[in-house]
Amino acid sequence: MNTAQNTGDALLSLKNISLSFGGVKALTDISFDILKGEIRAIIGPNGAGKSSMLNVINGFYHPQQGEVWFNGSLRGPLKPHEIARQGIARTFQNIALFKGMSTLDNLMTGRITKMNTNIFWQAIWKGKAEKEELEHREKVEHIIDFLEIQAIRKTPVGRLPYGLQKRVELGRALAAESKLLLLDEPMAGMNVEEKEDMCRFVLDVHEEFGTTIALIEHDMGVVMDIADRVVVLDYGKKIGDGYPDDVRADQNVIDAYLGVSHD
Amino acid sequence: MFYRESGDFKSSYAADQQTFPIKFDRIAIYAFVAFLFLVVPFFINDYWEKSIILPVLVWSLAALGLNILTGYCGQVSLGTGGFMAVGAYASYKLTTSFPEMNMFLVIIMSGGITALVGIVFGLPSLRIKGFYLAVATLAAQFFLVWLFNKVPWFYNYSASGMITVPERTVFGVAVTGSNAPPWATYLFCLIFVVVFALIARNLTRGRLGRSWMAIRDMDIAAEIIGVAPLSAKLSAFAISSFYIGLSGALFFSIYLGAAEPTEAFGIDKSFLVLFMIIIGGLGSIFGSFIGAAFMFLLPVLFKNIMVGGFGWPTDMVQHLIFMLVGGLIMFFLIVEPHGLAQLWRVTKEKLRLWPFPH
Structure with missing residues (x-):
């Protein structure tokens, strides 16, 4: 070819x-x-x-x-x-977002393969877990800016209209980098x-x-x-x-x- | 109205994602916890300890545990009573086998043992979902209670088949047995509840909590995004069982003092905790507490009003309470299917705009 x-x-x-x-x-x-x-x-x-x-x-x-x-x-x-x-990341034909979670949480879930603090640090939170969370939050906020979905950052995605849900789903896939x-x-x-x-x-x-x-x-x-x-x-x-x-x-x-x- | 977020600007992500983002909330909750630790111990008496505060604390912990599994990870469980029994018997065996062991350690290790048992009974969740999983966990409930009845080793071959907690002290003060002062048992439970509520909040807001919620909301998408279903589900079972084991251990060793499995940890307890989280709010830490308080305190309140206030006969009141509580559960579920926590959230939203709703 x-x-x-x-x-x-x-x-x-x-x-x-x-x-x-x-x-x-x-x-x-x-x-x-x-x-x-x-x-x-x-x-x-x-x-x-x-x-x-x-x-x-x-x-x-x-x-x-x-x-x-x-x-x-x-x-x-x-x-x-x-x-x-x-x-490899993907979006779905019929939206497959996590409906009970906010837009921000959906996007943060997209980065889950990149997060790795263990359970004990997460239980304590202060220190490693918080630091990791903030680092990824920064990346996710970049995507939120890029997709122009700042206003719905904390809205549960189940409440969003279809077009926005599609956009959030793209964001979730993008978050995986x-x-x-x-x-x-x-x-x-x-x-x-x-x-x-x-x-x-x-x-x-x-x-x-x-x-x-x-x-x-x-x-x-x-x-x-x-x-x-x-x-x-x-x-x-x-x-x-x-x-x-x-x-x-x-x-x-x-x-x-x-x-x-x-x- | 001073309960509002305007003017309370966040300038960092850390400030934005703190547990109580509204300043008024934060101050109120700190004050409340300080009140619980610093004021209540001086005034608590035997009635308040045994009939109200201890059971609410213990059930809150159990509800918190089940909420992690059912509310956050979406795995329905009817094995709560059985897992509480595991915690209770573990604490009994540990404290009778190693009398020198610190009671804090005993309770935490009981939770750990329950977590291991929880993982075993969580294995079916990898293949089955929803109602079918509920039935599988029902098997755990009946099997565990049967086991503690049948195998004498668990109750140290006592003639009655019951387990009775020996007196144990922490820093020289008895926390178990009939000589324990109310303030000591209260503080002992309160420490566990406050610390583990905080831990539950931390676990649910980070990576682990998101992987649970992802599995709950859309398991296929979760897997494709990189959540390993095996570890997400089993960690939910483990941590949920840990909490339930803690509450079982506290329930037996601090609150009851003596227990017999069929009576203390029967299927009705599994349902009670399930109702607590449904009424309180699935997937909400606050909901676990408010649900436990609602389900436990409402009957007590009615009883005090009707028997103490009106002087009605106890047996009639007993039946009236069943009807009233049942009716109220239905009422609240119709008004707000997502539980009291959601009702509270909606109220807060309204308060925020008051007195000028748009």
Whole structure:
């Protein structure tokens, strides 16, 4: 594949991934890679296996076949929380925030892999635990500023409107300071204005923190605008992969989205 | 209204996240704790000690423990009575086997032993959730009580099958047995309650507390964010059982003095503590205290009014109290399903704007 335009090595490569649930084949023999520092979109019609793909990447599903290479090494069968520790964060299609906790606590939970004072220091609080808490609070406040959610810092997220919840969820994933950020339909259910905001945040994140991003999105306008490269899935198979313009012109992709006339 | 935060500016994150961010709150609570330590011991008598203050302290500690598990980590448990029994029997075995051991250490080690037992009975939580877990912890309740009834080693082969605490002193003052002065038993319990309430607050506001709440609110997302479900759930079970063990040990050795497992640590105690945290407020330290006080003091209050004030017959009053307390529980849950702590929070919000609500 021609990758000259991108910044270099693959951060994540998937090799011949196959995943099935009983007789249902969710993914069949899929290979693609995500380069360091790019925005990679995964698109496809409903039920194409996009979310399954993300679940494989962050270890929630274990594929029956295939290899996942992350950051230059072959990844074993790790649990999701171990994979989070390696530097993969994600948001969910249906918001999966901690509803009883405040925005601040949600974001602080995002940094949990980076906190490690033991239970005795935490019980005492003064000293190590407080120091660690304040250090991370500072980082989190930076993200709160960045996402412009200062006003809802202490509001329980269950009370926030949908668009803000999506933003908080992005914040929680950002707080992890991951190498790879997976966004599962970050703009689903938003109006044009909110979508524009979200696009701006995604691009800013990409520029400011240099995070590699993989996103699933149905809004083709958005995908074509912000993605560096696009991979297209349909019925669990890869039917297209390349730069947005090439993918848009690809006959297979057009057929998958618009249907083929059988005459 | 002087109860407000305007003008009380925070200029550092440390000041922003302190336990009592409002100055008035802070002063009031410090004054209250000082009152408990410095004034109450001089006036406490036998009635107040045995019928009101000690049980409230002990049940608060138990409610705090269950609130960590159920309120913060979302794991429902009906094993509280059984875990209290573990704490009680542990303190009994420790203090009879090592009579020289300091009573503070005995109680804390009893908590530690209960924590270990709690971890064992917490293992099913890794596979099952909600009501099913409640049933699994119910097994702990019945098994533990059965065990302490059946195995004579636990009650030192006494003929009655009961355990009776020997007299133990701390700094030369008896804290257990019938000779213990009320102020000594009171202070002994109060120290535990205040210290461990503070520790509970510290644990729940940091990394550990967030990992518990994350598991409670959305376990899959928690795992994907990097919370290890195994350690989060088991640490919640361990710490919750530690608190419940402490309260069981205090309940037996300081308050009851003698106990028999079926009577003192039955399933009704598990429900009582569960009701305390539901009424008080799940996931709230303050709620644990207010719930324990509500559930324990309300019957006492009604009894004093009806028997002492109106001179009604005791048996009728007993039944009336059941109905009244039941009715009040329903009333409060309808008015505020999130418990008294939430009611208090809402009141505070209102007070903040008073007298000009927008």
